[in-house]
Amino acid sequence: MSETSTRVLDDLELYGVIYRQMLLIRGFEDLVQSLFLKGEVYGTTHLYSGQEAVATGVASLLEGRDRVAATYRGHGHALALGVDPQALLDEMLGRATGVNGGRAGSMNVTSPADRLIGSFGIVGGSIAAATGAALALKRTTGGIGVAYFGDGAMNQGYVFECLNFAQVLKLPLLLVCENNRYGEYTPFEAVTAGEIRGRPESMGVPAETVDGMSVWTVRAAAARAIAHVRAGNGPAFVEALTYRYVGHSRSDPGAYRPEGELAEWRARDPIVLLRTQLEDEGFAGSALAAVEQEVSDQLEQMRERGLAAPFPSGLTATEFKD
Numbered sequence: 001m002s003e004t005s006t007r008v009l010d011d012l013e014l015y016g017v018i019y020r021q022m023l024l025i026r027g028f029e030d031l032v033q034s035l036f037l038k039g040e041v042y043g044t045t046h047l048y049s050g051q052e053a054v055a056t057g058v059a060s061l062l063e064g065r066d067r068v069a070a071t072y073r074g075h076g077h078a079l080a081l082g083v084d085p086q087a088l089l090d091e092m093l094g095r096a097t098g099v100n101g102g103r104a105g106s107m108n109v110t111s112p113a114d115r116l117i118g119s120f121g122i123v124g125g126s127i128a129a130a131t132g133a134a135l136a137l138k139r140t141t142g143g144i145g146v147a148y149f150g151d152g153a154m155n156q157g158y159v160f161e162c163l164n165f166a167q168v169l170k171l172p173l174l175l176v177c178e179n180n181r182y183g184e185y186t187p188f189e190a191v192t193a194g195e196i197r198g199r200p201e202s203m204g205v206p207a208e209t210v211d212g213m214s215v216w217t218v219r220a221a222a223a224r225a226i227a228h229v230r231a232g233n234g235p236a237f238v239e240a241l242t243y244r245y246v247g248h249s250r251s252d253p254g255a256y257r258p259e260g261e262l263a264e265w266r267a268r269d270p271i272v273l274l275r276t277q278l279e280d281e282g283f284a285g286s287a288l289a290a291v292e293q294e295v296s297d298q299l300e301q302m303r304e305r306g307l308a309a310p311f312p313s314g315l316t317a318t319e320f321k322d
């Protein structure tokens, strides 16, 4: 361990697994983007690159009885929950072997067996779905409902209805706001009054704003929030400050971002931060390099298998595209 570092990783082995997951998410997004540019991906895509620490940090604390609602920027949410990466890639490629038989595409992935009750294209829709799930879970298994959503969702009316409803009924609901500073092409300050966390707090819902580039910080905040929720106290809210490295969707180059902003966020890349911390705390560099090679090989194999997978029965590639 270097002299300047202090130990922050409570479970080195677990963070090794998280490191692998974050690498897989980043590599998955790079792969989807390259396949998209070759015309192999059906429908649009919204990539999660840069935000990996949020999904992996939160998912590392979830139980089998919990249920999660993701957004259209949901590949990372799905992978962190354990959705089969090959099936997820095949879904992007419109193949019959996709997690939803090639019919959902990037934006609408659902995998109940992995606790993923849906990926929602309606901004804030995940909050309504997770609130409903929390209502059901309170009456059945005792799990918690989890919603991921963006900063833009905070200005939707039904978000306030859900917050109010969940707080009044003390529903087991964890709300995770991924504040990546933009809603499509608009900086969030331009459309959002006050502090995001002030809104849940006004209803007595505990809320924290944390560094969303640091997976251990996200995990620690999520652990506090989940403890509140599992104890039957009603909902809790985490705002993770993060950044999407690419444009809003497919071909958006993100030209509306001030010069240097991307570089500033990249300097605190969540994967590099974790790698440095793992090494500082005793994880062998050679073991990390082996994981990196393994993920890279896995992605190459996935690409080959995905492109060779069959389309849904009766449809040619051209028919499918139309």
Ligand SMILES: Cc1ncc(C[n+]2csc(CCOP(=O)(O)OP(=O)(O)O)c2C)c(N)n1
Residues within 6 Å of the ligand: 071, 073, 121, 122, 123, 149, 150, 151, 152, 153, 154, 180, 182, 183, 184, 248
């Ligand atoms: C109800 C609704 N209004 C508008 C849109 C169009 N739209 C799609 S994504 C988006 C921006 C959402 O930004 P944010 O919630 O910050 O999520 P991010 O894309 O940054 O992850 C908008 C306005 C939509 N899909 N749903």
Ligand SMILES: [Mg+2]
Residues within 6 Å of the ligand: 150, 151, 152, 178, 179, 180, 181, 182, 183, 184
């Ligand atoms: Mg946003």
